[in-house]
Amino acid sequence: MNNSRLGPLFLCGFRPFFLAATLTALLAMLGWGAFLRLGLPLPSVSGGPMIWHAHEMIFGFGVAALIGFLVTAAPELTDTPPLRTEPVVLLLALWLLARLGYLVGGLGQWLTAAAEITLLALLSTLIAPRLWRDPERRHLAFLWAVLLLTGITIGFHVDALRGAYPMRWLLAASGVFMTLIVLAMSRVAMRIVNDELSRLQRHDTEYLSRPPRRNLAIFCISAYTLAELIAPLHPVSGWLALAAAAAMLNLTNDWHIGRALFQRWIFMLYVIYWLIKLGYLAMGLTILTGMGHISAGRHLLLMGGLGGAAFIVMNIAGRIHVGLELERRHWLPLAMGLLVLATLLRAAAMQPSMPYLATITAAILAWLAAFGLLLTFLAPLWLKPRPDDQQGCAGPKT
16 A cells, blocks of 8 residues: 555554544543533443443543554564554554444444454554564563453453443553553653753763563552452552552652753653552552542543553654654643643542532643643644655654
């Protein structure tokens, strides 16, 4: 298939999926806000409106961002050629079919089930040979995570289609995404942080993502996710959530590089770890003490961790792989600040002293403003040719 016939959107695999993720972040959240504030109906799906909202944010927004990252990163990490256009188009078609099925609801859920399972199976098939043939097989964890996410997707749709409440599978999927964030951020940060240190002429300082700390965080997050899947809200899961928070706190020790930590790109990456850490801490304390509401911690993980990580990665890869340097304008820290504000407001909404609907509305508006800025400044780059004479997914010309 000739790229020129499809236009710039398919010059690199991340372009259509980052655009899809951004639009989903806006449209799905608008739909949820309209349901909460105006009572507008949502599609009729098994489990009700909450399942629709969580599903579209995790399997719609989250999976689109994940695919955009992996179809671009897998060739780069393994020094193999970029994916051809045809499989990227097929992945996008399956993702769109899944969204259509869940928008229709009812029998459309069968379409979503078939499309989402096929989508993740195809993604595994596309990245597996590249990751496996890497002589050191340093990045196979991405494949295992995608395969695990595929199994969770099957579990979700089996429960949903037989009329059981499928939320436990969405919570398990959020745990897999947390491990993927730790995996991806370690790769991204090694490059971005050290490039920023070099730009600041801090040649005496180096950021290293140490595998023992990273692996401990992944193990603790995985243990909590499994415990929650088997026995939700059991005290054991509370202690495991605190262990995950402690492991994430330990992981941030790699980031203590002096004043350079407060440089915008380094600090924005660092904040993601803190939001994940606070999420597990809040959930653990809620489970063990019975005080507060567990949704506060969950939204710290999903809005702050997943939403924030996707936002940052789309800003990094979404510029570098169209041939541009990292963003230095003021809109970016403003948008990231709005995203953090949205996360904190949503986490606070369940507190008895907070006006619930007003706080959630403010959180939704801050989220929409953050991703609206991303759409405004990045979507035009993904919809037009590269500004240099490089091809496909190549980085900026040096």
